[in-house]
Amino acid sequence: MPPWDDVEADLRKVWASPQITVGAYVRELEAEVAQRQEVPHVIAVSSCTSGLMLAIRALGLSGEVIVPPFTWCASGQSLLWHGIEPVMADVLPGTYTLDPASVASRITERTTAIMPVTVFGVPPEINELEALAATHGLRVLYDSAQSMGTKYRGQPMGGFGDVEVFSMSPTKVATSVEGGLITTRNAELAEALRKLRDYGKGPGGDIIDLGLSARQSELHAVVGLHSVRRASQYVAARASIAAHYQARLGSITGIHFQTIPEHAQTGWNYVTIFVDGARARLDRDALQKALLEKGIQTKRYFYPALHLQTVFEGIRGRTDGQVPVAEKAAREGLALPLYSHMTTEQADRVCDAVSELLA
Numbered sequence: 610m611p612p613w614d615d616v617e618a619d620l621r622k623v624w625a626s627p628q629i630t631v632g633a634y635v636r637e638l639e640a641e642v643a644q645r646q647e648v649p650h651v652i653a654v655s656s657c658t659s660g661l662m663l664a665i666r667a668l669g670l671s672g673e674v675i676v677p678p679f680t681w682c683a684s685g686q687s688l689l690w691h692g693i694e695p696v697m698a699d700v701l702p703g704t705y706t707l708d709p710a711s712v713a714s715r716i717t718e719r720t721t722a723i724m725p726v727t728v729f730g731v732p733p734e735i736n737e738l739e740a741l742a743a744t745h746g747l748r749v750l751y752d753s754a755q756s757m758g759t760k761y762r763g764q765p766m767g768g769f770g771d772v773e774v775f776s777m778s779p780t781k782v783a784t785s786v787e788g789g790l791i792t793t794r795n796a797e798l799a800e801a802l803r804k805l806r807d808y809g810k811g812p813g814g815d816i817i818d819l820g821l822s823a824r825q826s827e828l829h830a831v832v833g834l835h836s837v838r839r840a841s842q843y844v845a846a847r848a849s850i851a852a853h854y855q856a857r858l859g860s861i862t863g864i865h866f867q868t869i870p871e872h873a874q875t876g877w878n879y880v881t882i883f884v885d886g887a888r889a890r891l892d893r894d895a896l897q898k899a900l901l902e903k904g905i906q907t908k909r910y911f912y913p914a915l916h917l918q919t920v921f922e923g924i925r926g927r928t929d930g931q932v933p934v935a936e937k938a939a940r941e942g943l944a945l946p947l948y949s950h951m952t953t954e955q956a957d958r959v960c961d962a963v964s965e966l967l968a
């Protein structure tokens with residue numbers, strides 16, 4: 610959360626205002642993000658999940674959409690809500706982002722889009738994926754939930770593909786407490802999305818499209834605005850903790866960190882180690898349990914892989930066993946504690962515990 614002193618005066622103004630949702634602070638948040646992410650249109654919504662659902666509707670997607678299984682459930686759930694089949698393509702070893710070669714092998718005549726995902730702050734292989742999409746006439750919708758602070762070839766996330774959707778939920782680099790941001794270069798799409806976040810309301814109050822009640826309140830926008838203003842400071846603080854983790858834990862047998870390609874800049878939404886149970890002294894789940902016994906909370910992340918979750922049972926047969934890199938990543942990934950106000954001493958406590966258990 611941004612410091613209370615940052616938000617107090619603005620929260621008081623909202624309290625005194627007759628406009629407590631989609632008002633001046635939502636517009637200010639949208640303008641701030643547009644400037645920061647270098648994208649002309651930003652639509653603040655209630656969550657990344659609702660933003661993805663609206664973006665899928667606005668793009669008119671149908672049939673099949675290709676997604677990585679190493680992601681949060683919402684990437685696939687947003688497709689299920691539209692009766693679209695999420696088709697799993699594998700991820701690349703190291704970065705664990707969507708593998709363009711695997712995507713190419715999954716394209717059929719029913720495919721309408723690709724949904725690449727930013728993984729822990731590391732962007733997907735945008736040039737390769739967009740070239741593939743252009744060749745096959747597909748839309749590209751980015752699940753940019755974890756993209757605040759992320760850059761691809763020097764360009765901040767926000768303006769890639771047809772549309773991107775960021776999350777501002779509690780564990781993100783910049784939070785609105787709960788919230789999401791849809792970003793696009795397409796003015797027409799932006800206008801449609803503004804209607805869709807408000808039920809699909811047209812002129813005169815007529816409901817002209819199947820929208821959602823997915824607005825962002827002014828209170829949430831105040832928190833979001835001040836978080837976004839401090840995002841660079843938060844990313845730098847996280848980068849320094851992540852570097853400390855890597856320096857202290859990087860050489861332990863059987864664990865490795867996510868690879869950050871030279872052309873990418875991570876926003877350090879998460880720092881995740883991958884624990885190879887065959888080589889390390891403990892496997893991932895045993896390490897998590899032992900750390901919890903020492904009072905250190907970690908997160909198996911992403912876990913389970915998307916297609917192995919109960920809600921995706923109907924599509925499992927198509928992809929089970931054909932995404933080995935994603936399945937291994939889901940078995941091995943453990944997100945370590947990381948937050949923007951974390952101290953080096955706190956990180957050292959984690960490092961001491963991990964070293965004691967694994968070294």
Ligand SMILES: Cc1ncc(COP(=O)(O)O)c(C=O)c1O
Nearest residue numbers: 656657658681683754776777778
């Ligand atoms: C990759 C990814 N997609 C989607 C979401 C959903 O975001 P929200 O909780 O804002 O709907 C998250 C949230 O953690 C996420 O990490």
